[in-house]
Amino acid sequence: MKARQGNPESLLWHEIKRKLLLKGPVFDIQTVRRRSHEGMEGDFILLDAPDWVTVIPVLNGSRGEEQFLMVEQFRHGSATVTIEFPAGTVEKNEDPREAGLRELLEETGYRAGSIVPLGQISPNPAFMNNRVHFFLATQLQPEREQQLDEHEQIHFSIQPADEVERLMGTGQYDNGVMLMALYFYKIWKKDS
Numbered sequence: 001m002k003a004r005q006g007n008p009e010s011l012l013w014h015e016i017k018r019k020l021l022l023k024g025p026v027f028d029i030q031t032v033r034r035r036s037h038e039g040m041e042g043d044f045i046l047l048d049a050p051d052w053v054t055v056i057p058v059l060n061g062s063r064g065e066e067q068f069l070m071v072e073q074f075r076h077g078s079a080t081v082t083i084e085f086p087a088g089t090v091e092k093n094e095d096p097r098e099a100g101l102r103e104l105l106e107e108t109g110y111r112a113g114s115i116v117p118l119g120q121i122s123p124n125p126a127f128m129n130n131r132v133h134f135f136l137a138t139q140l141q142p143e144r145e146q147q148l149d150e151h152e153q154i155h156f157s158i159q160p161a162d163e164v165e166r167l168m169g170t171g172q173y174d175n176g177v178m179l180m181a182l183y184f185y186k187i188w189k190k191d192s
Contacts, residue, residue, distance in 0.1 A: 009037070010038075012036075013037075014034060015032055015033070016033040016035055017033045018030055018032045019032075021045075026049070026050075027049035027050070028048040029045065029047060029048070030045070030046045030048050031043050031044070031045060032044050032046050045127055046127060046129060047130075049128055049129065049130040050089050050092070051090040052087060052090065052123070052130065052131075052132045052133070052177070053087060053099040053103060053132070054085050054086075054134050054177060054178070055085055055100045055103060055104045055115070055137045056068065056085050056135070056136050056137065056181055056184075057086065057104060057110065057138075057140055058138050058161070059140055059158060061158075061160075067160055068085065068158070068159050068161050069110060069140060069156060069157075069158055070084065070085060070156065070157055070159045070164065071085070071107050071154045071155070072154065072157065073153060073154045075175070078174075080172070081172060082174065083164075083172045083173055084177075086104045086107045086108055087177065088102075088103035088106075088107070096133035096135075097115060097133075099133075100135040101115060101137075105143065105147070106147045106149075107148070107154050107156065109142055109146050109147075110140045111140070111141050112138065113139025113141065114137070114138045115136070115137050115138075116135060116136045117135055118135060118136055118184040118187075119134050120133045120134065121180055123176075123180075132180065134184045136188060164182070165186075168182050
């Protein structure tokens with residue numbers, strides 16, 4: 001079978017109309033009618049979600065070993081307890097960098113002296129319209145107690161980086177966005 005190549009513009013679908021199906025506290029569900037370059041029309045479901053931010057907080061242990069500041073919490077979608085990097089939603093009109101600093105401080109009580117953008121990605125472009133922004137946080141200092149949202153229950157701990165890397169994608173470390181975050185971190189580390 002011969003690979004099909006062509007102008008990417010010919011793959012675009014243009015929006016005809018959009019309808020709100022459900023207004024939710026975290027995201028909205030919409031149906032969108034679109035027409036292809038070749039004239040096909042269809043209705044598609046779109047999850048209209050705010051951007052997310054994930055922070056990879058790095059510390060050095062007493063022997064200089066690399067460690068991550070991680071959070072542990074119950075996730076309602078999978079009905080499991082996961083271990084993750086601090087993360088959250090970017091508020092309307094909020095800069096993703098500021099959202100990362102805010103989420104780190106709220107979830108762990110630690111403030112970052114340095115925060116570096118690592119990249120951003122679409123978590124699932126098939127039906128979601130948001131982006132995930134990844135940041136590296138260093139020069140961490142404990143500043144205050146956690147300030148969690150109304151329904152958040154979060155424990156935080158310092159985990160050896162090599163253990164997190166070994167376990168990522170398994171057991172309590174099976175959040176796909178965390179795997180993407182670790183990938184961005186590994187690229188940054190290789191290049192720096």
